[in-house]
Amino acid sequence: MSRYMLIMRSSAEAEAAMAEANIDFDQIIEQMGRFNEELIKAGVLLAGEGLTGPEEGFVVDFNSDPPVVTDGPYTEAKELFNGFWILDVSSKEEAKQWAQKIPLGKGVKVEVRRVSETEEFPQDNPWVQKEIQWKADLAEKIAAQARADADKFASR
Incomplete structure (x- = not known):
């Protein structure tokens, strides 16, 4: 994809x-x-x-x-x-x-x-490695916010 x-x-x-x-x-x-x-x-x-x-x-x-x-x-x-x-x-x-x-x-x-996909860049580059971590942290933050939003909606 x-x-x-x-x-x-x-x-x-x-x-x-x-x-x-x-x-x-x-x-x-x-x-x-x-x-x-x-x-x-x-x-x-x-x-x-x-x-x-x-x-x-x-x-x-x-x-x-x-x-x-x-x-x-x-x-x-x-x-x-x-x-x-x-x-x-x-x-x-x-x-x-x-x-x-x-x-x-x-x-x-x-x-x-x-x-562009992260995989298209040199994987040993420290900035590429940082971006991979930033994306993982962001995904975790978005998932946590979605869970909190779902909990708010369910409690209505």
């Missing part, structure tokens, strides 16, 4: 088309929810999140020393990242098939990139 990141990129054209179509936000949430549910039922969804608007973000430009921070929105940007999914699928072809099913409209693109 390979992990792929599907990165949703929106443009001004997409935003205008959404406004013109006057689609209810609940309808958008329902369409995305159905797609996400399909990913979950297929057992391929590892993560997925929507992102807030650019007015809440910033860009760090490393062309200067020290790096320059510019608060959003970004007038020079032609496309903005709006969200992402990380899928664990059998092939690039399967990732492509899932990406084509995302309920998105005109002016929106999805960039699909394979996520």
Whole structure:
């Protein structure tokens, strides 16, 4: 299995088309929810999140020393990242098939990139070894939080 990141990129054209179509936000949430549910039922969804608007973000430009921070929105940007999914699928072809099913409209693109696996890096490198440990610690933390959340839900 390979992990792929599907990165949703929106443009001004997409935003205008959404406004013109006057689609209810609940309808958008329902369409995305159905797609996400399909990913979950297929057992391929590892993560997925929507992102807030650019007015809440910033860009760090490393062309200067020290790096320059510019608060959003970004007038020079032609496309903005709006969200992402990380899928664990059998092939690039399967990732492509899932990406084509995302309920998105005109002016929106999805960039699909394979996520590098730790095994692809020199295993004797101390930083690679540290990353392996960090991932194990994070998995343990997430599992503990999931158990705590489940206990809270069960006690309701």
